[in-house]
Amino acid sequence: MDAKEQAAGEARVQGVLITPLEALGLARPSTLTKAQFAVMLGELRQKLAYMTPASLAVLRDWVEAHPGGKDKDRFPIGLKILNKAREIQPPESGPSPLMLKVFGHVLGQEALAGGWAPELLRYLRGAREWPGRYTITQIRNEADGAVRRMADIEMRAGRGDRLSLEEENFRARRSEALQKCREIADQAQRGAAA
Numbered sequence: 806m807d808a809k810e811q812a813a814g815e816a817r818v819q820g821v822l823i824t825p826l827e828a829l830g831l832a833r834p835s836t837l838t839k840a841q842f843a844v845m846l847g848e849l850r851q852k853l854a855y856m857t858p859a860s861l862a863v864l865r866d867w868v869e870a871h872p873g874g875k876d877k878d879r880f881p882i883g884l885k886i887l888n889k890a891r892e893i894q895p896p897e898s899g900p901s902p903l904m905l906k907v908f909g910h911v912l913g914q915e916a917l918a919g920g921w922a923p924e925l926l927r928y929l930r931g932a933r934e935w936p937g938r939y940t941i942t943q944i945r946n947e948a949d950g951a952v953r954r955m956a957d958i959e960m961r962a963g964r965g966d967r968l969s970l971e972e973e974n975f976r977a978r979r980s981e982a983l984q985k986c987r988e989i990a991d992q993a994q995r996g997a998a999a
Contacts, residue, residue, distance in 0.1 A: 810854075811851075814853075815850040817861065818854060826869070832880070833880060834874065834881075835875075835879065842880075845882070849886060853886075864886070864890050867893075868880070873885075900993075906993070907925070907929060908922075908990040912936075913990055917986060920983070921948035921952055922983060923948070923951075923985075924945075924948040954975065955979050962976070
């Protein structure tokens with residue numbers, strides 16, 4: 806995102822998220838001074854500049870439904886807003902160092918081979934930590950239905966069966982997610998070779 810896009814994004818955050826919430830009467834969290842609140846709003850503008858207007862509107866609705874403070878008349882703290890924003894629309898940036906490390910490791914290669922790499926990537930985006938054995942088992946279990954469905958669709962497509970629109974869409978989304986994971990693994994391999 807260049808400086809012009811960043812400025813436009815920050816203005817969008819102000820116009821779609823912050824100004825309407827202030828107009829509803831949400832005040833600064835009682836734990837923050839006016840200066841700290843100004844810094845928090847600046848951070849929100851900066852870090853949420855990537856979001857689309859539709860995603861910001863969803864985030865605004867969430868903040869309206871989950872205000873902070875004892876009387877429920879305050880902005881939630883910035884971290885809560887940022888975490889919810891990541892759920893609504895994850896930032897589309899390059900892979901983090903952790904993602905590169907995981908997908909360059911045996912774990913990432915196993916995930917790609919087993920078809921559960923998209924779920925591993927989703928976990929890494931949310932938790933931002935290396936998964937332990939128990940977590941890996943949970944990720945694999947979560948992916949099991951999608952992996953089996955994809956194998957079934959691929960088998961039927963391979964023998965020439967006609968797929969429903971829903972199956973075609975699932976196949977396209979899953980293939981795109983797997984390709985993104987392969988690209989991260991390739992980038993990790995190139996980085997290791999360099």
